[in-house]
Each structure stands twice: as structure tokens, then as C-alpha cells.
Amino acid sequence: MEKTYKIKNLECAHCALKMERALGKISGVENVSINFMTQKLLIEAEEDKFSDIIDMARKAVSKIEKQAEIVQN
Amino acid sequence: MKKKELANLFLSFVVLIAGVLAEHGIFDIGRIFNVSFRMEENIILAIFLFAYFIVGGDVLKTAAENILHGQIFDENFLMSIATIGAFLVGEYPEAVAVMLFYQIGEMFQSYAVNKSRKSIAELMDIKPDVAFLKQADGNIVKKSPNEINIGDIIIVKAGEKIPLDGVILNGHADVDTAALTGESVPRFQDVGDTVISGTININGVIEVEVLKRFEESTVSKILELVENASSKKAKTEKFITKFARYYTPVVVIAALALALIPTAISGFDLEVLSIWGYRACSFLVISCPCALVISVPLSFFGGIGAASANGILVKGSNYLEALAKCGYMICDKTGTLTKGNFKISKIYSVTGNDDEILHIATIAERNSNHPIARSLMDELQNRDSGAAMEINRIIQNDRNNSNIEEIAGCGIKTMYMDKNILVGNEKLMQQNNIEYVECNEAGTVVHVANGGKYLGYLLIQDEIKEDTPSAISDLRKLGVEHIIMLTGDAKDIANNIAGRVGISEVYAELLPNDKVEKTEAILKESHESKVAFVGDGINDAPVLACVDVGIAMGGLGSDAAIEAADVVIMDDKMSGLVKAIKIARKTMIIVKENIAFALGIKFLILILAAFGIANMWMAVFADVGVAFLAILNSLRALHLRK
Numbered sequence: 001m002e003k004t005y006k007i008k009n010l011e012c013a014h015c016a017l018k019m020e021r022a023l024g025k026i027s028g029v030e031n032v033s034i035n036f037m038t039q040k041l042l043i044e045a046e047e048d049k050f051s052d053i054i055d056m057a058r059k060a061v062s063k064i065e066k067q068a069e070i071v072q073n
Numbered sequence: 074m075k076k077k078e079l080a081n082l083f084l085s086f087v088v089l090i091a092g093v094l095a096e097h098g099i100f101d102i103g104r105i106f107n108v109s110f111r112m113e114e115n116i117i118l119a120i121f122l123f124a125y126f127i128v129g130g131d132v133l134k135t136a137a138e139n140i141l142h143g144q145i146f147d148e149n150f151l152m153s154i155a156t157i158g159a160f161l162v163g164e165y166p167e168a169v170a171v172m173l174f175y176q177i178g179e180m181f182q183s184y185a186v187n188k189s190r191k192s193i194a195e196l197m198d199i200k201p202d203v204a205f206l207k208q209a210d211g212n213i214v215k216k217s218p219n220e221i222n223i224g225d226i227i228i229v230k231a232g233e234k235i236p237l238d239g240v241i242l243n244g245h246a247d248v249d250t251a252a253l254t255g256e257s258v259p260r261f262q263d264v265g266d267t268v269i270s271g272t273i274n275i276n277g278v279i280e281v282e283v284l285k286r287f288e289e290s291t292v293s294k295i296l297e298l299v300e301n302a303s304s305k306k307a308k309t310e311k312f313i314t315k316f317a318r319y320y321t322p323v324v325v326i327a328a329l330a331l332a333l334i335p336t337a338i339s340g341f342d343l344e345v346l347s348i349w350g351y352r353a354c355s356f357l358v359i360s361c362p363c364a365l366v367i368s369v370p371l372s373f374f375g376g377i378g379a380a381s382a383n384g385i386l387v388k389g390s391n392y393l394e395a396l397a398k399c400g401y402m403i404c405d406k407t408g409t410l411t412k413g414n415f416k417i418s419k420i421y422s423v424t425g426n427d428d429e430i431l432h433i434a435t436i437a438e439r440n441s442n443h444p445i446a447r448s449l450m451d452e453l454q455n456r457d458s459g460a461a462m463e464i465n466r467i468i469q470n471d472r473n474n475s476n477i478e479e480i481a482g483c484g485i486k487t488m489y490m491d492k493n494i495l496v497g498n499e500k501l502m503q504q505n506n507i508e509y510v511e512c513n514e515a516g517t518v519v520h521v522a523n524g525g526k527y528l529g530y531l532l533i534q535d536e537i538k539e540d541t542p543s544a545i546s547d548l549r550k551l552g553v554e555h556i557i558m559l560t561g562d563a564k565d566i567a568n569n570i571a572g573r574v575g576i577s578e579v580y581a582e583l584l585p586n587d588k589v590e591k592t593e594a595i596l597k598e599s600h601e602s603k604v605a606f607v608g609d610g611i612n613d614a615p616v617l618a619c620v621d622v623g624i625a626m627g628g629l630g631s632d633a634a635i636e637a638a639d640v641v642i643m644d645d646k647m648s649g650l651v652k653a654i655k656i657a658r659k660t661m662i663i664v665k666e667n668i669a670f671a672l673g674i675k676f677l678i679l680i681l682a683a684f685g686i687a688n689m690w691m692a693v694f695a696d697v698g699v700a701f702l703a704i705l706n707s708l709r710a711l712h713l714r715k
Contacts, residue, residue, distance in 0.1 A: 012182075013367035014367075021318070035370075036186075038190075039190075064144070066135070
């Protein structure tokens, strides 16, 4: 299952790279791409664990950039 | 940019200046009041610390938090260590200045990023907000485009965006398609014409029957495409990502080594530690790859934005990169090099009565949907609208077309006014023993006979797009060495068109499978240079899928093209390819400039700092100054034209 989200308050380009790497490490995630300029997150992950994965992704993102937040596209 | 942050920067700057002045003895109150030297030093330190905490408080706080999250290579943390180190070795003004410039740099970065995000949004400001629905009782109500259904009738007044794709029922208007196609000349659209969502009605009032729901409409498809564009990243971007991943740790470890090794060798002499510690702090200041990490995607983003402002949609920065290196351009013929609308280019009449042949041929072909039949009707309409109306009446009255006989592969046989009409190719004439005049020109030849008497023939040719020949020669000038035409059409037609547009490599009479095979062969011989295919997006999917860059023409109104291709040229012109390649090349130049500049300066300052030649001021330039200049440079990509 593939879904696109928006990352609000994504201010630092370097952080976007780190987030991309961190999200890629979450188990069950097949593909991640963060576009710093459009603040878009594209995530492809196993369907049945999808909401858990998104929860973990939210935590990972705010760990890297405090104000950054994954929101519905 | 928040006012408070700006005020903090300013205050810190003023205090820094005061500190520097105090250090140089300008406020040397000690001499007047005879206060001890030691005391004065502490006051100066206090002044600098005050300036430091005003500007760097947030950085220190974030650094502390990130360390708790286990992020050692965090730039806030590294900046904090570098500046604290500078304080420890007694370089107070440097410590404050590094923090100050770092913050100014950050502020500028987020300003530049927001600014370019906004200008892209403006470029893509094609989303219609309202639709005016005409209800059954004739009342007009304002609705969101989302709420409109297929078959609803909407009213679009002058100056409004057309909210949904549809067909005009009433009225006519000039329609501005510039936002979608980059084309500045408005199109005149009348009853029966299809209008596209996202275009602007300039001057008329039109009533439109909606053909597609909003999610399916052209404007939604385009927005979706552009917004998701850069999920496919260019190789250069991936390289930067990888580079960034190793750069910071390597520089930090080098800094540690720089501080510790000479100190250890000297037997932990504090003097030595202070000299090399300072150099190590300079390293930490340069350890963020920000300039690269931000300017490279920004340049690509700008390039994609500039392309869409020119009516060219690019689905990812990797395609921009490939376009810049395009050495093979494979072109489909019909609908790409040519308009795909067949037109009568010559009428040969035995009796000298051109209209008669046209009239007879149109009667025979009246029931056909083939493009050739349509071209006959169009021509007749232009020359003799009365005759065309009469034929329309025949169509109305004789719905089952009882007396039209299609002879497969030959043409049509029919009765009209008690005479036998034959319309078709040479074979049809031969079968019916009619002597005909041969035509040696490339194109589709339609012979016409009435009551056993040969009347003459019509030559029907596909029109070449006006800008095709110049676009082909421009492509060659840009260094696209191989321009190849693939077509399913007959050899002589293919060669004729190729000759007229300036293409020498032609492969004709290809089935769809042959096209894929031929393309694969070209891919094999292409080596480093990239292979692009350009078609009209119809039946091209397999070829579009196998090349490096699949380009579709005429995205307006063709969802298939938008979906299948990597690059969509909205205005249907071959010159769009030239524009696309130029924008791609310029973007790549900007990207490379930024990489070379940022890496060059950083490595230079790292080496100079290691030998104690560069100080922290230079290091802060290598970090913030370089990022600043690289960002300014990448913003140029946004404003590329052509």
C-alpha cells in the first residue's frame, strides 16, 4: 500500500534526508521518499501494519525535527 | 521570519560590536577607575556570553534535546560544540559571530525555501475554486467543483477559470490556456468544442455540459502529477544524499583527531590543545553539508517549475537529468511530427470540376468515421456548405444506409441519383475495369468514378506541424545526434514526411511490436547518452515504458498521455522538446556549479584550517556563505525561460 502525506513545518533539508533514512529503517516499510521542497512524504508499506507504521513514522519524524508533523495530504 | 528572532539577531549583533569595542579598550573604564585587569576581562566575557545566549539559546536547547534522542551528528550540537570550544580557547568574538552567522544563514535558508515553495504554488495556481451550476429551474448556484456531477450544466463567465472538463452547449469565448500549455495565444472555442478545466474564459459567457468529475478532470491530473513530481530523484540528488551521510561523521572524526593527536604527542600540553582545539572547532563549523543538501533539490525543483511554466510537465528530477543527456530522440510520426488531421492536399479532376469529385466522394464516404472521410466532409464544408448540408440531410433520412457497400481493402460502392459511385484505391478501379490516372505522390489517393466514368482523384496528406522542421534542426544544434522516426505507415509516406522535416533515419511499416524491438535495439547501442521517445501518448505505452525518457505530446485533454509518459508537452508542439532540453541542461549546469562550488570551498577551507591558515571566520563563510550563494544560484533555475 502506497500513500502520500504532507510533512508540516519541514524546515531543514538535512533533516528531510535523515527522516527518509529513519523511516526506511522501520520494519515493514518498503519504500520511502521525502520531497523537501514540496513537503511531501511518499510511503509504501505492508498493508496490515500500515497504521502502526505511520505511528512509528510520526515519532521518528518529530524526533529529528521537533515541530515537524506528518499530516493527511 | 519571526520578528522576535530578527530582534534577537539584531540585539546580539549590537552586543557583539560592543564587546569587540570593549576588548579593544574603547570603553576602557579600568584606566579611569583603576580597576584591576582581571576584572575587565570578566566583563568582556560577560558581554560576549550575553550576545551568545541571545542568538544561540535555541540552538543550545535543540542540541541538548537531540543528544537525548541519540543524534550526535546533529548540526545544532556540532555548532554548539564548536562555539563553546571557541570560548574555551578565548576566541570570544569568533564564538558569537559563528553562532550569529549560523542563525542568519538558517533564517535565510528558510526564507529562500518558503519563497520558492510559494512561487511554484503560484506557477501552479490553476486549481479552480468554484463552479456555477445551472439547475433545472434555471437558477444558478455556487458550488465547489467537487460537488458537480457528469452531465450537469455549468456557467462560466468572462475572467473565470473553467472548473471542469466539458463541452460548450451555448455561447463562445476566447480561452486562455497559458497556465497549462505556456501558449500565449488564446483559443477561440464555440458550441460543440471541448473545454479543459484550469483554462480561463477571457471574454464570453459559456454554458458547459460537464464530461468528467473533478477528480478525473485535467486540472486535477496535472496538479497531482506536479505535486508528486519529485518522488523520483535524480542520480545527482542520490549522490548528494549519500555524500551527506558520510561527510558529517568524517569531518567530525577528523576534528577529534586534529584536537587530540597533536595534544597527545605533546604530552597533553594545554597550549598545544588550545591551538589544535581551535582548528578542530573550525572543522566542526564546516561539518554541515547544508549548502549541497538544500541547493541541489532546490535547483531541480526550480527546473521542474520553470518547465511547467513553459507548458512542459516533468514527473521527476531524474527525467530532467536524462533529458539533459539526451542523444537519441525517437519520434512517432502521426500526431507527433504531423498534426494527425488528414487534409486534402490535391484534387485532380479529368473534367476540371474539383467540387464535383469532392461532392461525389463525400456522398460515398458519408457513413464512415475514418479520418479520411472526415477530411472530405471538412473540405466540402469549406468549399460548398450547401452541398455539405444536403449530405447531412441524406445521412438523417437514410439511417441504415441501405445502399452503401464496403469492399474491404478497396473502398466503397454506392448508388446515388441512379448512378453507380465507386470511391477507393487503384485496386477498386482495376476490379471494375475503369481506366484511371496514376498518382505518384506520397499520401493516400482516393480515386472517384461515377456511372462507370472516371472523374479523377483526391490526394490526402497528413499536415506537418508548422514548427516541426525548425524544432528538428534546433534539436540537432543542441547536439541530439540521432533523430529517428518510427511509424506504422507506408514507406513512401514516411520518407516523404521525413524528408520534409529533416529526419534521415526512418523505419516504416512497423507493427507496435516492431516499434518496441527497434527501440530496444537503439537502447543497446546508445551507451552513455540517453534515449527519449516522443509520441502522442496513444498506443505508445510499451515504447514509453522502455526508454529513458518517455515524452507525450498534447497532454491537453488526453489523460492517457499524462499517465503513461515521464514528460508531457502540453501545447502539442515539437518546439516543446527543444525548450525541455534547454531547461534540463541549464538546470544541470546550475546543479553542477553548486556542487563544485560548495565542495571546492569546503575542502579548501578544511585544508587551510588544518594548517592553521584559515580561521573560524573563514569557516563560517564556508558554511553559511556558501549555502547562501548556492541557494541564490539555484533560485535562478526557477526563472529559466526556454
